[in-house]
Amino acid sequence: MREWRNMLAAGTRAVALDFGAxxxxxxxxxxxxxxxRTAACTLPxxxxxxxxxASLVQALNERVREHGLRGAACRITIASDAFRTELTQLPAxxxxxxxxxxxxxxxxxxxxxxxxVVIHHAVxxxxxxxxxxxxxxxxxxTTVRQAAALAMDAGLTPSSVEHAGxxxxxxxxxxxxxxxxxxxxxxxxxxxxxxxxxxxxxxxVQMRCMQGDWQVAAGAPSRPTPAPDADSIPLDPVDxxxxxxxSCLAEETLRCLRHATxxxxxxxxxxxxxxxxxxASLLDALRGxxxxxxxxxxxxxxxxxxxxxxxxxxxSALGAxxxxxxxxxxxxxx
Numbered sequence: 401m402r403e404w405r406n407m408l409a410a411g412t413r414a415v416a417l418d419f420g421a422x423x424x425x426x427x428x429x430x431x432x433x434x435x436x437r438t439a440a441c442t443l444p445x446x447x448x449x450x451x452x453x454a455s456l457v458q459a460l461n462e463r464v465r466e467h468g469l470r471g472a473a474c475r476i477t478i479a480s481d482a483f484r485t486e487l488t489q490l491p492a493x494x495x496x497x498x499x500x501x502x503x504x505x506x507x508x509x510x511x512x513x514x515x516x517v518v519i520h521h522a523v524x525x526x527x528x529x530x531x532x533x534x535x536x537x538x539x540x541x542t543t544v545r546q547a548a549a550l551a552m553d554a555g556l557t558p559s560s561v562e563h564a565g566x567x568x569x570x571x572x573x574x575x576x577x578x579x580x581x582x583x584x585x586x587x588x589x590x591x592x593x594x595x596x597x598x599x600x601x602x603x604x605v606q607m608r609c610m611q612g613d614w615q616v617a618a619g620a621p622s623r624p625t626p627a628p629d630a631d632s633i634p635l636d637p638v639d640x641x642x643x644x645x646x647s648c649l650a651e652e653t654l655r656c657l658r659h660a661t662x663x664x665x666x667x668x669x670x671x672x673x674x675x676x677x678x679x680a681s682l683l684d685a686l687r688g689x690x691x692x693x694x695x696x697x698x699x700x701x702x703x704x705x706x707x708x709x710x711x712x713x714x715x716s717a718l719g720a721x722x723x724x725x726x727x728x729x730x731x732x733x734x
Contacts, residue, residue: 413438414724415472415556418717419446419547420564421479421591422615422675424456426463427717429703435725436704439467440714448482448543452550460554470555475720476547477567480593484510484538485609487524489531498523498534506536518544522566525603535607537563560723564588564716565595565609568673568699571719573602575702576671585657585667585692588715589674589682591615594649596656598667606660610652614676646682650689657690671697675713 414435418425424446428439441463444456464470486509490501502521507514517538524533539561548558565588572586581601588595594614598606657667670692672683677696686694699715 413472414721415469415474416477416717416720417474417547417551417556417558418477418564418567418714418720419479420477420675420713420716421445421481421593422713424460425714425717426460427714427721428467428469429721429725431725437709439463440709446547446550448478448540448546452546457550457553460550464554464556472556473559473724474551474556475567475723476551476558476561477564477716477720478539478543478547478561480563480565480588480590480595480609481611482539482543483563483609485607486510486536487607488534488536490534492530492532498532502534502536505534506538509536510538512538516541518561520563522604522607524607525600525605533606539563560720562720563595564590564674565593565597565607567717567719568697568715569597569599569604569719571699571702571715571722572671572673572697573599574719574722575699576697583661583665583667585670586697587653587670587672587674587677587686589614589649589672589676591676594653594674594676596653598657598660606656608656608660610649610656612649612652614649646679646685647689649682650685653686654690657692667692669693669695671695673697673699673712673715675711677712 412430414429416427418427422445424443426439426441426443427437429435430438443459443463444453446452446456488505488509490498490505493501503519506519510517518541520537522535524535544561547561551558568588569586584599586597586599591614592611594610594612596608596610597604670686670690672694683694696712697715699712699718700709702718
């Protein structure tokens with residue numbers, strides 16, 4: 401009887417499984433007339449290329465069984481550091497020709513075998529009509545199969561696999577209305593990759609992936625402020641309290657923004673998501689170096705739930721789950 405109830409409820413449920421670089425997150429959303437969080441579970445992380453830890457397998461199976469999810473479709477997101485990315489320019493062509501050209505271009509640029517990778521692409525909006533900027537994505541086939549196998553063994557039915565940064569961006573687009581107007585920067589910060597995405601009037605125009613030990617930076621102690629010297633002349637007071645551990649990311653972000661915007665308008669704001677985005681000194685560093693309004697995307701308040709989700713680490717799962725949510729029922733929590 402329980403299985404019949406699950407079948408009847410399937411149309412009002414959205415399930416996302418986020419294999420992040422810091423942890424695995426299982427998110428279940430449900431609703432009738434309005435969406436709310438019905439389950440949010442943090443599980444042990446999956447390290448690509450290595451056998452899944454028994455603790456993850458057991459915990460995922462238990463959560464699926466506990467929440468009656470057997471047979472439910474789920475959207476999978478994978479940490480950005482599992483992907484190889486590169487920006488390329490291609491002539492204007494129809495969608496079918498573009499897919500074929502993207503696959504050929506990615507195999508050539510990444511130097512990989514066709515059967516070894518899963519290839520995706522994102523077309524960046526541009527003023528030119530004769531050429532298109534395209535972001536190429538390649539993730540090892542073994543990584544995708546491992547993630548899908550874990551989901552299926554637990555009783556879930558995978559329906560898509562996506563780059564964590566792009567999933568977080570979808571969440572911002574669905575719940576942050578202000579991202580639809582003007583030039584807005586979105587920064588997804590994970591343990592080893594920070595993904596900068598630039599939107600113009602809701603269209604993705606630039607994307608850059610920045611490598612680094614960002615999780616280490618998030619956990620680093622603050623640099624002590626030196627005691628004032630009575631005989632010294634004070635310099636800019638900002639220098640004395642600068643969040644130095646984030647300076648590398650802030651400066652790289654500035655370079656990417658300058659390259660992306662050129663002589664055009666500077667972004668009106670920057671929205672920050674990702675499991676490594678909870679440090680207040682990170683926001684201070686980005687504001688000071690990039691000269692832009694920086695704020696968390698507040699993804700833990702995108703959807704009603706009691707208790708609320710904590711931090712920006714759920715942005716990718718929420719963005720993935722939003723694909724299966726009816727637009728008429730989407731609403732941001734007060």
